[in-house]
């Protein structure tokens with residue numbers, strides 16, 4: 001309940017949803033409590049939405065939305081889907097990649113390429129990175145969430161923020177075509193950016 005109220009204040013889910021195709025197979029990686037997956041499924045019944053997350057506790061929470069016919073959740077990681085037949089029209093990853101070291105980000109994007117259909121798109125939403133005071137505050141806040149409270153699960157050491165242009169470069173080098181690159185409006189001093197790329 002608390003999460004449902006607070007999370008959309010921190011991350012503009014309503015804005016992000018507009019970039020997701022209104023139909024097809026949609027994968028929300030690191031879906032957490034499943035709120036964004038639920039919004040996707042509710043706003044278009046032509047979307048078949050799958051939310052995945054390695055955290056069993058979070059997926060247990062997310063499953064309270066499973067009454068929606070076009071929405072399902074699973075405890076797993078992206079690489080677990082490789083040997084399955086399903087391929088996606090859109091993969092979305094919101095506030096997850098800062099948990100991945102650079103090399104792992106690259107591996108993650110390579111797997112996304114394999115899991116996307118021919119004209120499929122990948123949407124990356126993150127807080128970005130900067131040298132200013134405000135990014136130091138962000139890093140402290142996220143370190144507390146992952147290390148102290150263990151509210152956010154991660155199997156990697158440390159946090160690995162990368163700027164919007166850093167992600168753009170990385171994705172371009174891996175052969176993705178950049179379609180959209182914007183900063184999302186927010187009352188926060190460190191707004192989210194959104195990148196839409198195609199394979």
Ligand SMILES: C[S@@+](CC[C@H](N)C(=O)[O-])C[C@H]1O[C@@H](n2cnc3c(N)ncnc32)[C@H](O)[C@@H]1O
Nearest residue numbers: 029030031032053054055077094095096153154
């Ligand atoms: C800050 S939360 C974001 C949750 C959700 N995307 C949202 O925007 O509300 C980060 C999520 O990434 C998940 N996560 C951690 N390691 C992961 C991995 N290797 N693959 C996928 N998700 C992961 C965590 O369990 C957590 O739910």
